[in-house]
Every structure is written in C-alpha cells, then in structure tokens.
Amino acid sequence: EDQVTQSPEALRLQEGESSSLNCSYTVSGLRGLFWYRQDPGKGPEFLFTLYSAGEEKEKERLKATLTKKESFLHITAPKPEDSATYLCAVQARNNRGSTLGRLYFGRGTQLTVWP
C-alpha cells in the first residue's frame, strides 16, 4: 500500500536554528510531491510542488528537495512565524494505470520556533 511518512512528528527550534523535515514515500509512479503549511484552525496552504528527483524549490527561508524515495524541507534561520504543521502529500499513478487525482497526505511535522 502506498505510504507517506513524515519525521519528526514534532520539532522545536530556537529562532535562527536551521533544520530539516523529512517526508519519505513508497508510492509507485510518483506524479508529484507537494508541501503544505497548516496553521491552527486553518486549512492547509500550498508551499511547493516537486515532480522529479533532483528538483529543488525555494521560498523565503524554506527549500524543498526531492530524491527517488524522500523529500526534505529545509528551514534556514527560522523565525517564530514559521511555527506551523508542515504536511507532505504525494500524487501517484495507481497500479491499474487508471486516472488518479487523489493526494496521499502524511501526518505532518509540528514545528515550533521559539524566540
């Protein structure tokens, strides 16, 4: 069964302390990998899409990278406003080869950045 696993479940960083979040996946036929940010009481908000191994995307203090088995979300010099839950999702081609628009989400990493 296709799976998306995120680690760690929770991460506490001091402001300015860089780190990385991990998303590993076992889906076959990856069509795309997505990173989302979710603030408490809100719906997830899109950050990045990655389509192929070796691809990288950047936005402010965040950089997402992709390999054949996992993706990393690197956070450089985080600020308290970066505190949120970060979700990873993958879109896969299913084994019947039929059309598939669904995304499989991981459980997320809850990031807390303290001053």
Added chain:
Amino acid sequence: DAGVIQSPRHEVTEMGQEVTLRCKPISGHNSLFWYRQTMMRGLELLIYFNNNVPIDDSGMPEDRFSAKMPNASFSTLKIQPSEPRDSAVYFCASTMITSGGSSPVITGELFFGEGSRLTVL
C-alpha cells in the same frame, strides 16, 4: 478572489442527527475534494469530483456518508445518522486538474477552505 468557502465552521450535534456540510469552490476550478482530519489519522480523502462527477469515493467510510455536487459552484457532504466517531474537521478543497498522459495531473495546488469542525455528542 474569494477562496473556498465552507459552512458551518462549527457544528455540535447529537448522535443520530443528520449533518450537512457545505462547500463553495473557487470559481473556475474543475475539481473538488472532501477531506477529513483527525489527530489519529491525519488528513484522509473522502471523495473527489471532477467536472461535478464523483471520480473516487473509496475513502467514504460507510453508507452513512454521502456527497453531491449538483453544479460547479456547490457541494455538500451529508452524514446520516451521525456518530461520535465522526467528530473531526472536514475540509473542502478545489483545484484545476488537466489531462496529462495516462492520468490527470493536479496543476498548481489544492486550495483548502477553513474547515468545518464537527462534534457529535
């Protein structure tokens, strides 16, 4: 442009009652998704529609759940009868899906509403 609009934002009901959640997707999007989020299971896809047609409802828990999309600007998720284990935050999301080779590709991203928090007592 207004985002995805969901109502109600909060719903508290008693076991056995019917619950109807509503969603207005972003104008111009051709696909709509219903997700459920709980602490235990995270975000789970319940059903998604493409051009108002249900494409994948394999995530719908059981016959108590039903979803409709009568037109491109409105969808409902109904639970009848509701049970305490249905308590969760229900999200609606919309996007544009285009054909891409052997399977459609989600272009861009999913735009989520702010969710409907359901509590069944």
